[in-house]
Structure formats: C-alpha cells, structure tokens
Amino acid sequence: xxxxxxxxxxxxxxxxxxxxxxxxxxxxxxxxxxxxxxxxxxxxxxxxxxxxxxxxxxxxxxxxxxxxxxxxxxxxxxxxxxxxxxxxxxxxxxxxxxxxxxxxxxxxxxxxxxxxxxxxxxxxxxxxxxxxxxxxxxx
Amino acid sequence: xxxxxxxxxxxxxxxxxxxxxxxxxxxxxxxxxxxxxxxxxxxxxxxxxxxxxxxxxxxxxxxxxxxxxxxxxxxxxxxxxxxxxxxxxxxxxxxxxxxxxxxxxxxxxxxxxxxxxxxxxxxxxxxxxxxxxxxxxxx
Amino acid sequence: xxxxxxxxxxxxxxxxxxxxxxxxxxxxxxxxxxxxxxxxxxxxxxxxxxxxxxxxxxxxxxxxxxxxxxxxxxxxxxxxxxxxxxxxxxxxxxxxxxxxxxxxxxxxxxxxxxxxxxxxxxxxxxxxxxxxxxxxxxx
Amino acid sequence: xxxxxxxxxxxxxxxxxxxxxxxxxxxxxxxxxxxxxxxxxxxxxxxxxxxxxxxxxxxxxxxxxxxxxxxxxxxxxxxxxxxxxxxxxxxxxxxxxxxxxxxxxxxxxxxxxxxxxxxxxxxxxxxxxxxxxxxxxxx
DNA sequence: GTGGTCTAGACCACC
DNA sequence: GTGGTCTAGACCACG
Numbered sequence: 228x229x230x231x232x233x234x235x236x237x238x239x240x241x242x243x244x245x246x247x248x249x250x251x252x253x254x255x256x257x258x259x260x261x262x263x264x265x266x267x268x269x270x271x272x273x274x275x276x277x278x279x280x281x282x283x284x285x286x287x288x289x290x291x292x293x294x295x296x297x298x299x300x301x302x303x304x305x306x307x308x309x310x311x312x313x314x315x316x317x318x319x320x321x322x323x324x325x326x327x328x329x330x331x332x333x334x335x336x337x338x339x340x341x342x343x344x345x346x347x348x349x350x351x352x353x354x355x356x357x358x359x360x361x362x363x364x365x366x
Numbered sequence: 367x368x369x370x371x372x373x374x375x376x377x378x379x380x381x382x383x384x385x386x387x388x389x390x391x392x393x394x395x396x397x398x399x400x401x402x403x404x405x406x407x408x409x410x411x412x413x414x415x416x417x418x419x420x421x422x423x424x425x426x427x428x429x430x431x432x433x434x435x436x437x438x439x440x441x442x443x444x445x446x447x448x449x450x451x452x453x454x455x456x457x458x459x460x461x462x463x464x465x466x467x468x469x470x471x472x473x474x475x476x477x478x479x480x481x482x483x484x485x486x487x488x489x490x491x492x493x494x495x496x497x498x499x500x501x502x503x504x505x
Numbered sequence: 506x507x508x509x510x511x512x513x514x515x516x517x518x519x520x521x522x523x524x525x526x527x528x529x530x531x532x533x534x535x536x537x538x539x540x541x542x543x544x545x546x547x548x549x550x551x552x553x554x555x556x557x558x559x560x561x562x563x564x565x566x567x568x569x570x571x572x573x574x575x576x577x578x579x580x581x582x583x584x585x586x587x588x589x590x591x592x593x594x595x596x597x598x599x600x601x602x603x604x605x606x607x608x609x610x611x612x613x614x615x616x617x618x619x620x621x622x623x624x625x626x627x628x629x630x631x632x633x634x635x636x637x638x639x640x641x642x643x644x
Numbered sequence: 645x646x647x648x649x650x651x652x653x654x655x656x657x658x659x660x661x662x663x664x665x666x667x668x669x670x671x672x673x674x675x676x677x678x679x680x681x682x683x684x685x686x687x688x689x690x691x692x693x694x695x696x697x698x699x700x701x702x703x704x705x706x707x708x709x710x711x712x713x714x715x716x717x718x719x720x721x722x723x724x725x726x727x728x729x730x731x732x733x734x735x736x737x738x739x740x741x742x743x744x745x746x747x748x749x750x751x752x753x754x755x756x757x758x759x760x761x762x763x764x765x766x767x768x769x770x771x772x773x774x775x776x777x778x779x780x781x782x783x
Numbered sequence: 784g785t786g787g788t789c790t791a792g793a794c795c796a797c798c
Numbered sequence: 799g800t801g802g803t804c805t806a807g808a809c810c811a812c813g
Contacts, residue, residue, distance in 0.1 A: 237377050237378070237381050238377055239802080239803060239804085240803085240804080241804090249467050249468075249471055250463070252470075253466070253467040253470040253471065265785065265786085266785080266786065267784090267785085267786095275805090276804065276805050276806070277786095277806095278804075278805075279804060279805080281786075281787080282803085282804090284786090289567040290471070292471060295786065295787095296651070296786080297651070297785070297786045297787065297811070297812065298784085298785045298786060298787095298811070298812035298813055299785060299786080299813080300785060300786080301786080306470070306473060308471060308473050308589075309588050309589055309592040310587050310589065311586075311587055314587040315472040315473070315474060316474070316482065318468060318472060319465060319468050319472055319474055320482055320486065321372065322461075322464050322465035322468045322469075323465045323482055323483055323486045324486055324490075325370075325372065325461050325464070325465070326458060326461035326462045326464070326465050327483075327486050327487060327490055328368060328369075328370050328386070328490070329386075329389060329457065329458050329461045330458045330461075331368065331395070331490065332386055332389035332390040332393055332395055333389055333392070333393040333395075333454040334393035334394055334395050334454070335393075335454060335458055337487055339455075340458070340487070341483070341487075343455065343458060343459055343462055344462055344466075344480070344483055347459065347462045347463055347466050348466060348476055348479070348480075351466055351467075351470065352476075373574070373575070378796050378797080379796085379797080380796080414797095415797070415798060417797080418796090418797065418798085421796095515655050515656065516653075516655055517788060518788085518789080519788080519789090524742065524745070527745050527749055528741070528745045530748075530749070531744070531745040531748040531749065543799085543801085544800080544801065545799090553790090554789065554790050554791070555790095555791095556790075556791090557789060557790080559801075560789090563802095568749070570749055573800095573801065573802095574800085574801080575796070575798095575801045575802065576796070576797035576799085576800045576801060576802095577797085577798075577801080578800060579800095579801080584748070584749065584751060585751070586749060586750050586751050588750065593751070593752060594760065596746060596750060597743060597752055597757070598760055599650065600742050600743035600746045600747075601743045601760055601761055601764045602648065602764055603648075603650065603653075603739050603742070603743070604736060604739035604740045604742070604743050605761075605764050605768055606646060606647075606648050606664065606768070607664075607667060607735065607736050608736045608739075609673070609768065610645075610664055610667035610668040610671060611667055611670065611671040611673075611727070611732040611736055612671035612673050612732070613671075613733065613736055615765055615769075617733075618736070618765070619765075621733065621736060621740055622740055622758070622761055625737065625741055625744050626754055626757070626758075629744055629745075629748065630754075656810085656811055656812085657811085657812080658811080658812090693812070693813055695812080695813075696811090696813085699811095699812095
C-alpha cells in the first residue's frame, strides 16, 4: 500500500489517511483480515507524528472498518457496518450531495454526471473482482 | 447558485464556500461581471456568521477572482479561463469516488446507491427551480 | 454536573469521564440539548490535560451520545443510537457479562443478583422521571 | 472458577485477572489453601500469553493474596477476610449500573435488558456445569 | 516490536 | 470564548 498526504489541501492529514485506507479497502487493494501498516513506520514514511496516524486508525476503528489489537497491530475487518439503515443512508447522502453540488458548479449536466457515476461504480467493482481473483489464485 | 457547507468535513466553511464560487466561475456557471449573492442573505441561508462569508469573499478578492465595490456588492472578474471539460470531470470524479467508497463501507449496494443519486439530483433540481421562480417573481 | 476521575483505578481517565457523562444522561441529570461543560475549564477542574477531556468527548460523539459544534460547544443528543440491533445487543451483553462474572466471584446468587438488577433499573427510571418533572415544571 | 478478560476495557488484562481472583477470595468462592488454576491452561483458555497470567499471579503474590510453591502451583493464602455482604453488593452494583447505563444509551428497554440478563446467567451456569462435569470425570 | 494513554504547548477556524 | 489539529516526547501493557 502506498499512502500519501497533501499538507496544502486544507483537509486534515488524519482524515486523508483514513479515506485512503477506506478507498484501498473498497477497491480490494486491502483484503479483510490483512494487517495495515504499523503506526510508527507509517508515521515516519508520511512525515506525520505517530499520534496523527493513530488518530486516523482510531477513526477507522470507530467506523467499524478496522480492528486494532494492542501489541499485535491493526487489521481490516470484514465489511459489516454496525450502523442502522437510516444512518447509513444519511451518511452516504452527504457524500452524494457534495458530488452533485460540485457537478452543478462545474456545469456537468445530469446525464454526464450519471455516466460518470456508473463509470466509477464499474471501476471499483472491477478492481475488487480482480483483487479477489488475484488473492484466490496466488502464484 | 446553490451553495452548501458541511460543518463536519474538517474543511473550514469559508474555504468550502470560496471553493464553490471558484468552481462555479471555472465552469462558466457564474459569468464575468455577474454579481455574487450578497453577504447577509447568503450567511443566513448557509447558517454561517456574516464574518465567515465575508472572509470567503475577501479570500476570493485577494486571489483576484472577484472584485468588491463598496456599497454595491461583489462581482466576478473577467479573465477566469474556465476549466477544460477534462479537468472538470476529474474534479467531480474525485467527489463521486468518495461517495462510492463510503457506500461500499456502509454496505449500500449499486442499486440503492443509484436510487439515492437520482433522488438527490431530483432534489437539487427542484430546489433550483423553486429559487428561480422566487427570484423571477420578487416582491 | 460534578465529574471526577480516579487516577489510581487503572481505568483511563478519558473513559471514566465518558462513562460519567453517559451515566448523567441515563439518570436524567443531563437533558437532551443541554450543553456539556466546555473542554478547557473542565480539564482544569479535573486536573487533566485539555486533550484528554477532548478525547472523552470525541469518544462520546463517535458513540452518538453527544454532538459537538466547533466554536459553540458540545451538547447532549436526543437518545437515538446509530447502531444496528445486533451490535447494540452485543455491546450491552459485554457489560452484562462483566456484572455476572463479578457477581459469581462475590458469591452473589442468581436471585440476589436479579434483585439488584431490578433495583438499579428502578433507580434509574425513577431518577429520569424526577428529572423530567423538574425540567417540565421549573421554578 | 470462571475468569474472563475484556480486551477493550482499557484495564490491563493482568489486572482484570488479579481482581477477579481477589474477588473470588474475598467472597469465599476460593477457600484458603485451595489451588488456583495453573498458568498454561488458564492462559490458553483466556487467550492470553503465559507471561500475562504469570504477571497477574506474581502481582497477587506480592500483595500477599496467594503463595506460589515452585513445581506445585499457586495456592490461596489464609487470613483473607471475606468482604461483608454489603461491600460485595456495592461492588457488583457498580457493574450492574454500567450495564444499565449502556442499555439506556443503546435504547434497549427494560424487558429486553432483563431477557439478556437471564440469558447470560443461564449461559454462565451452563458453562460452570459443563466444567464441573469435565473435572469430575477426568481422563 | 506492537498499540494506548497522557502531558504540554502551539496554531487554526469560528463566534 | 469555543472546539480541532498537529507535534513532541514520555510511560505503560503486551508479545
């Protein structure tokens, strides 16, 4: 896994990292049960403080994405969200709204937007399928 | 224009607003010379302090994106080369990816996700239609 | 509200504080919408670092117990857990197990244990009823 | 004896174990001179490292609660005045309160909570019955 | 080696 | 004034 933070983006580094881990999991680059990079080396590599990386991981744990075992490490959990249906829809709607508003400001029409959405859904599904095949049929 | 701030994104509201104005300008949704929404109503609509909106505008003025005329208001300056189609798609794709990744972790399937996307597109279109009507038939 | 931490208990101070806030909410001592003590003064009063109190509050926010608004403060949320039925049962079962094991070690039989459970359930219900009445019929 | 550690409580496992032994001694569940479970099987049962269990026992020895005889095992020392009924009830009440508060925040009603309590009491009784049978009919 | 907790102090964004 | 983030460095518990 290659993670990276952009210090000029205004987005807090710990959130950038958490989002990248989530994206890696969603694309199959990280498989359930796999260990994440340990905190100290990752902090050094990203030029972050150890506490900042720990905050990203604890955020992921609170969201039910990873599991951390003290003294052992952090591991990707099987995809099983702890949240109620209603809450899940509210959370994802917030992200959809951000994309819709952005699309509107960038003069991207409804049809073009939907085409992009389908493209990205296909892309992530394809990535996961490939990753699954790769891990199922290792060299 | 429909602007929107997310209080939990970690990104400061004044930057969110400034970015949305820049996006609108870059796409041509806001034309050179057009007036921006005035500060007080916009602050009220977005549930922000007037100072926060003013800070966004002054940030934009410092960047040469807008021009403020005391007593008149703020206007978009010329020479804002709108982004190319390709760049605009790349920007919105980043937001779409965030929503797709979130949906995956919240175990929201492709169909449910697309349904939500359509809902939100409809919702915002409806909002804009109402706003247009209201401004078209002012007191 | 009077909170206090015991530095010799082995339990991390931030968890002690979070649990006390939850207990205050469960007993009606804190009502939905009410502000919690702000971080800095509370840290001073408890002889804790500001970050430690902030960690307790952020834990509570992750659990959906409170809501924090930057620049405004932290507020008790209406009781509406974001977790799925299954997860909720798993969480409370862990706490029940701790009590059951403790009771066994202390030679407290099934009947005596159940009597205590009923007593405590009654106690909290009574406290909430009183608090509700007090807030509903203020001086 | 049934011991149990909670890896997420923030309380170090070796202290949890030591406290449970002390509680059993304080209540009379463990009698003076009786042997404690030996380290290796107990470590396996609790999913702990042998060192962790050994640390709990050495902690207990330092506190004068138990006595270790090299090659024989660990035994409860005499003169452990069992707590009074009132003290034991106070200790278990603290644990019950924690569970009741948790149930309140997770919106688990009185009936559902009591059902869970009965379930867990039955579960542990069943466990003890099985353990007794197994030890009564050893190979 | 792993992660967890706490302290101390700094700067930022918002009201 | 509020909370949020980051850094730096220390100590603990566990394997």
